[in-house]
Amino acid sequence: MIEINLLPPKNLLSKKEAALRRRLVTGAISVSIIFLVTLASLLVIESYWDRRLTDISVQKQQLAAQFSADAAKAAQLVKLKNKLMGIRMVQTTRPDITAILKKLTDFRSIGGVTYALEEVSVNGNVSIKVNCQDQSAFNAYVDQITSPTTAKFFNNVTLTAMTLNADGTFNFDLTGQFDKSKL
Amino acid sequence: MNRNLIINMLLGSLIASELVAAVVVFPGKVNSILAMNEELTTTAKDVAGLKQATTYLNSLDEKILAGQVDRVTAVLPDEKKTSGLVTGLNDLAAASGVILKDINFSPGLIASSSGDIDVGSGVKAIPVGLSVSGELTSLTDFVSRVQTATQLLGATDLNYNLADNPAGGTVSLIVYYLPPQNGVTSWQSMPTISEADKKLLGTFSSVDLFTLPTPQR
Structure with a gap:
């Protein structure tokens, strides 16, 4: 279509x-x-x-x-x-010197030992004039401060100006340093 | 001109103008909404912080807080105040069997900041020398009491001379204080009292100076 x-x-x-x-x-x-x-x-x-x-x-x-x-x-x-x-x-x-002072007091417990002078510093340094009434007191004292137990916290120990007096007593100056972290 | 063509052109122009309007208007609106959203987020955070700060402040009892501030101020004073110190040290010495002969603040240390020791965190200290007499054992006890007294003190040196009559020596102390810190307290820097803080506060049970044997170390 x-x-x-x-x-x-x-x-x-x-x-x-x-x-x-x-x-x-x-x-x-x-x-x-x-x-x-x-x-x-x-x-x-x-x-x-x-x-x-x-x-x-x-x-x-x-x-x-x-x-x-x-x-x-x-x-x-x-x-x-x-x-x-x-x-x-x-x-x-x-600072705190209490622990050092307590240790120093312990050291004084040995018979026959007196401290003529003490100087304690916060850094642990101590300076002491020690008087021992006889040889045995001196030996006991030195044995204690140089013992392995003490050496753990008290080092650089020096004894100087040691004097043997006429009355048989010993005088000496002691210096040393406490390790406060080990007290 | 052909009527149909005019209508078609008008329709085309309408579409074009709507597209142009969309390109011009929409980005501005979107940016405005995004900026508002950001501001809203920041403001919401501020509101949450403010709410927390105000709620915390409301939870604190004003009297208890003031008492706590008094106690810590006794431990660590705002200033170098000597009156309480002299009395306190005398009391400690007496309790230890030590005679306090002399208290020496170096000249100018009280009035000026020349001899101040900057300990850190805003804490300052002044050195004080004590002249004492007594047994070494008593002196050791005295130093121990000084070290655990309410007001923060530190013993730095001890010189002891048994040859002195009476035996005695000197003790060097440092006395701590914390001057108030100026400035506006903002809610952003507002602290809270932690459990450790509460425990420490619990060791200061009195506002009296030198009366607490509580060890603080």
């Missing part, structure tokens, strides 16, 4: 234009919807965030005011903490 188109060429063009129009209208509507939905979403999110930010900022201001009202208490707390830190530091680093 033969089809004969009797319409003029102008009508054929209108069909093409109508198709283009449809595509443009569809595109315009789609783009408009996407644009408007996106814009609305962004505005809603922005507004929500803004409200939350305002709320939380107010809360922060209230808490900051509350903290400022307690500033004196906070200052006391900081002072307490600083003092405790300082105390801890001093307790672990302060």
Whole structure:
């Protein structure tokens, strides 16, 4: 069967234009919807965030005011903490010659020995003028301060200016160093 | 001009203008939202910190806190005060059977900071010389009491001369103090009292100077 188109060429063009129009209208509507939905979403999110930010900022201001009202208490707390830190530091680093003095007292327990002079320093150095009433007291004393047990904490022992007096007593100067970590 | 063409051009222009508007408006809005989100996160953290700080402060009893501060200040005073020290050392000496003959603060050490020893962490100390008489055993006991007294003191040297009449010597001490640190307390730097702090505080059961034999070492 033969089809004969009797319409003029102008009508054929209108069909093409109508198709283009449809595509443009569809595109315009789609783009408009996407644009408007996106814009609305962004505005809603922005507004929500803004409200939350305002709320939380107010809360922060209230808490900051509350903290400022307690500033004196906070200052006391900081002072307490600083003092405790300082105390801890001093307790672990302060000098102490008590342990050395106790050891020196132990050394004096040997009969017949007296100290004419003692000098005790925090670094462990001691300087003693010793008087022994006789040879046996001297031997006992020297044996004790040079024994392996004593040598663990008392080193660099020197005996100088040793004098044997007419009455049979001994005088000498003793210097040495205590290792405080081993006392 | 053809009417259809005009309508088509208008539709095309609408699409183009919407795209241009999207390119111009959307990045600005997105950036604004991101900035707000960041600010919100920071502010939320601040609020949480402030809440914690204020709650902690509220949980502290003002009187108890003041008492604790008094106690630690007795242990580590704010300043070089000599009055309590002289009385305290005298009491300790008497308890040990030692006679305290002289207490020597080097000239200028009290009034100025020239002779201060910087111990660290803000703690300072001044040297004090004591002239004493008594048995060596008593002196040893005295040094031991000094070392365990409430106020923090350290014995650095002892010179003892049995030949002196009466026997005695000198004891070198250092006296510690912690000057108050100035500055505004912020909630960010607000400390809390730990269990270790409470334990340490428990060892200072009195505000009186030199009355505690509690060993602190």
